Amino acid sequence: MKHTDSVEIQQFYARHMHLLDGGAAEAWARTFTPDATFAAPSMTEPVRGREDIAAGARAAVGRRAADAEVHRHCVTMTTAQETGDGIEAVSYVQILATRRHGAPRLLLSCVMRDRLVRQDGELLVAQRRISRDDRPHG
Template sequence: MDAAAVERFYARHMHLLDGGAATAWARTFTADASFASPSMTEPVRGRDGIEAGARAAVAGRAAAGEVHRHWVTMTTVRPAADGAEAVSYVEILATPRGGAPRIELSCVMRDRLVRRDGELLVAERVVTRDDRPHG
């Protein structure tokens, strides 16, 4: 799996999330994907749970009157038996209506990517935040 394909995948993936397309964004995960983040008490398992979380995040941003942009950078890609392992830095830029943008979070995103029917999908995601201890 080449790095350029992974970069194109993340560009589309984050445009969907930031654009509020929760269903389409969730479809960029495998049906049995897992998603773990420090903001969750337990990893979310399955596309339906991932979609529900995305819908809640979209609604929260709308209620707060903010636009969020996920900037995926410094991605490294390593081949794996069933696809690739990708590690990226992610900054979330939050811009309130009429206000100045600010960096909301700085994170590391570790994904296991697989190819299904010619498409890249996230099978497993683990996010760690730079402002919290890693365990």
């Protein structure tokens, strides 16, 4: 992994999570490829495509608004390596939740395994698999 790519991946995740936490579900979905897949333990099968990824994000944004909570996805400890098929990036993700007048709490600790690809010069997520530390076997 070239150092420039490593820095660009960090910048990508910062932008990506600011969009999600800021409630910009559609713009967030556009940081995935059109046919991206997204798999998480809470899903019975992976979500596929920007439309369904955006729908999932909109639902999460709605739940946060209903709960009057602010969420922050903090991506750290990213390792990345080129494969024949893009960049395999593995990161830790902490999700912090804060209610109005409340203390922040750690909602989830996850590992995020992404296959990133470059389209028209931009990094996009082609495949995401989330594992939750509280469900070590899925």
